[in-house]
Amino acid sequence: MNTKTDEGLYEKARKLFISKASIDEFAGWATPRQVDAVHRLLDTELANRERAKHDRLLRRARFPVVKGLDGYDCVLASWRPLCERCFSAV
Numbered sequence: 001m002n003t004k005t006d007e008g009l010y011e012k013a014r015k016l017f018i019s020k021a022s023i024d025e026f027a028g029w030a031t032p033r034q035v036d037a038v039h040r041l042l043d044t045e046l047a048n049r050e051r052a053k054h055d056r057l058l059r060r061a062r063f064p065v066v067k068g069l070d071g072y073d074c075v076l077a078s079w080r081p082l083c084e085r086c087f088s089a090v
Contacts, residue, residue, distance in 0.1 A: 009035070012042040 006027065013023050026038070058066065 009039065009042070012039070012046060015046060016042065 006023075009023055009027075010020060013020070027035070030038070
């Protein structure tokens with residue numbers, strides 16, 4: 001593995017509490033395709049954890065209704081609209 005790949009793999013592994021020694025041992029025998037597969041695996045796991053964290057925090061907040069800005073009419077707002085939907089209505 002090259003240094004750039006090592007750093008990316010170490011960073012992802014650190015976020016998942018995988019030791020540097022484990023990554024070094026893996027790097028000793030892994031083929032480039034296996035390294036790519038592990039990168040994809042770690043990326044997927046980190047994304048799943050981030051989504052689960054977001055969902056967990058929303059549940060803990062106990063909002064009565066989850067709302068978005070989809071139904072908001074920003075044409076009458078005093079500030080300049082920020083979304084394309086609002087730009088087209090002006």
